[in-house]
Amino acid sequence: METLFFYLLLLVAAAFLIFYFKDSWYSPKKVKIFKDIFEKYPYYFIPQKPVKWFDFTGLMNSFRMVSLSADILSIIDKREMQTALGKDTGRELIENNCDESEEEFWFDFIADTGDGFDATTSVFYHLTRDSYTYSFRNEFDRDVENESEIKLKRGSVLVIGGDLVYPVGSEINYRDRFKGPLRLVAPDTREFGPILIATPGNHDWYDGLSAFFRLMCQRSKISDYRTVQNRSYFAYSLRKNVHLMGIDNQLLGDIDIPQMTFFTEYVEKISKGNDVNHVILLIAEPYWYNYDIKDRHKRRQRMDSLEYIIRTMKEAVRKLEANNIKSEIIFDVVLTGDIHHYSHYKLDENVKGYDKEIKHYITSGGGGAFGHITHFLKDEIKLPILQNTTTTELKYELDGKYPSKEKSGKKTFWNLIFFIINYEFTVLLFFLSSIVACIFCYSDSLLKWLVLLLIPIVFCFIITKVTSTECSAEEQWKSKMMRIALFLLSFGIQLWVFAIFPEYDKVIFLQDSHLSFVDGLKNFFKVPAGNNYLIAQVIISALLQSILFGWYILAGYHLFKFYITEISSGKINTGNKNFLKFKITDKEIVIYVVAIRKTYQWMSLLKKKQAFHLQREMLTEDPKKFIKDNFKLDPDKNVKIIDKITIPL
């Protein structure tokens, strides 16, 4: 009976190790599909599981990303070299696909796509249907006619707002996590298909954009979509006086000079043709989330970079007055991905000069990657007027979000069992604790005590690397205090486990000698006498440290709204995806927000059916029947339009 607890501890450790190695033994199978509907050209890819952010590779990727982003990539800025790649005329969309004389122009918007196969393919599936009747749930009490169903068609253009793949842009990742799923659900019809354009996200940037250029800037075909862009940024006319601009201001939020020149030249050109031009502006990240006007001049805020971009374009138009060209440019919508949820901040219609201001800030990053919570979103934010340098501010209200704050607030508490969900992280701590235990038992010098600092230092390193660089002075101070607390608590655990715990008489039942062969091993390795609890120490230290780390993230979030990405990726939410559909007419821009509650189990389906058979089925089968038959889900309950935003022109 005495030894029961000891064996229980061993059992727990064994369970963690089995789960850990089970994952590395799992080798995903290559699947065969066809590039085109005539089944002429086979294509092979390997469906992937969602990226795990707290296993060894995930953590290494995070370090690599954060280190590279700030240092090396800003020295070798590939954007500046793009001037050699030629540039778009701005008429590529209209000339290739979408005659501006037509009554409507449709485009689809999605961001943060290529992660787990199930989630990415589910979103791609809905996005690529030629037409689909969505049920409409007027989630945010919009003043819209009483529609219960809305039929939407596939956009003439698919716009991707960054992070096409995770964890990093590379030939193989684009094949397995992006092109494969897209080709599976929408093989090439060999027709004059829609156009695909994209701006890179930070994850596309981590290889210095090389793979992104090969994917997007070669005027080729990916699934049924044609790529037309020459650079990682673009400006295109959608209708005579409505334009889409995609800015590549990734990583530090800054913009290079050739890129800024490209946009000013574009606005000068369109200003010569129209009295008023409307712009939908796509940028890298939702800088408005943590903007604080009070701290405006005290800290670096990427919103300032957005202000610079907009102000420069507005000034370029104003300067034309000297040549008797009177025109106006209005940025109606600022659009982004990067954060994997949907949110909509809206300007009060009664504000003076409403027509001229940015009316909507929209984040729509639900394209497949792990879901971000919406719980932290402020109900109201104050932003600068992005066309002059005054400190005047405008109020924006949170007018829509998905998933709900309530639901995502509850989700954060999954981090209470972080150490189980992220068993890979706990196993890494087993290894670290083993190193600590080895050094601790052999050493007699100061090193014996210094090694107890190893895990606390690793923790603080991880946390420092993920902390936002845009903190205010107060936040920086709080963050420092949090890290000191983490360091002390973690060191406290090490001290207790390695130095204090063996002193208790009552824990004698945890001695290594309960496993008979251990004494032999200890003799063989000449472990000094007195180290009687090594096995229990390694296991208890790793478990407690892992629990501490999860609870620390939870506390940091709930106390100060820190670690939003970490609290969201601690328990990967593969559901709650979303994308947008834009309809543009002469009179208005209408944005439909489509939400997908649960993702479909494509990986399981591929165990039952050949991928190329599925491709055939998808071409002929009614989409709703296909979903019902293959995934046993009610498509009308699972996929809905949750919002409809109308912007009069």
Ligand SMILES: [Fe+2]
């Ligand atoms: Fe992302």
